[in-house]
Amino acid sequence: MRFMARSVLVSGGCGFIGSHIVDRLLLRGDLAELVVVDNLWTGSRSNLAHVKDARLRVEVQDVENFTSAHRFDEIIHLASPASPPWYMRDPARTIRANVVGALNLLGLLKPGGRFSFASTSEVYGDPAVSPQPESYRGAVDCTGPRSSYDESKRCTEALLFETRRVSGLDVRVARLFNTYGPRMRIDDGRAVSNFIVQALTTGALTVHGDGSQSRSWGYVDDVIEGLERFFWRDRISPAGPVNIGNDIEVPVIEIANYVRSLVPGSRIEYREPAPHDPSNRCPDLTMARQLMPGWRAGTTYQDGIRRTFEWFREQLAAPSVAVEPGPREISRALAG
């Protein structure tokens, strides 16, 4: 079979999820060119350091200002921090990356091209129903501390689906639930990476609230498999956004206790609840299963955490990590 050579742009490709997406894209026989646009705000060139493939070009730039002499067959828009401490620190920049980034990238898509976007379970806010189906409209506070992220994802979804309505854009919107795994930042600030880094440095794992709040914990390989199938591999025509994640809810305290069990002598310390922390988050995956039969996030949290733990252990032992910032500074920052 002859392939049409495809040019693909990934924004945020130096980040945690983006770099795994790049690895999968480079396995494609029909890929002629892959351009990553990333300003390295929360990503790192080191996430792609292993790639030796002439089809990949990395442009260190803000996605909202990126220009190109030619247009792309497929655009995958991932540029945006995903971790609350990072996006809360710079709300205007978060909104620009998502909304202005999408507006700019739409102009770089070939007619008939496909635009894929990583939205989030945060569009459901602090949900009143569980699990959350895509049809649930959400309970988001548009003036709350998470709103720059929630609302810019919601606005970008509106932009994409309304563009489809008026001009037939081929759109794929994945609503990702909490994802963890190798290549997260050491100072990412979310539960799994925090617990692991704390266990390996100070030994004090900080749990906000009483730890009874539950989350879905999606191991990155499972989530990337879902995204690969949804964004380019499967022949599907989704009617709207699709949840991707793990639908087994596990309380935060259970995750903390598991990480603690990997490092003898480590302990749990309790802190104030995080602002507007939702009490539960769990995807209804009926739609994903209908569209992508056989796909599931099957990695147990024990397996996923062990693999992530080993990766962080190697990172913390590497000399480059000790330079900027060192594990002690990181754990001081995480202790809050």
Ligand SMILES: NC(=O)c1ccc[n+]([C@@H]2O[C@H](COP(=O)([O-])OP(=O)(O)OC[C@H]3O[C@@H](n4cnc5c(N)ncnc54)[C@H](O)[C@@H]3O)[C@@H](O)[C@H]2O)c1
């Ligand atoms: N990780 C999760 O649990 C999760 C959950 C839901 C949604 N998502 C979404 O998936 C996408 C990727 O998340 P991630 O976990 O890999 O986050 P990440 O922070 O590791 O990656 C985001 C990447 O975008 C880049 N970036 C940010 N603003 C930019 C800009 N203006 N121009 C160019 N590059 C920019 C960063 O430098 C980084 O490399 C994000 O859109 C996020 O909202 C992630």
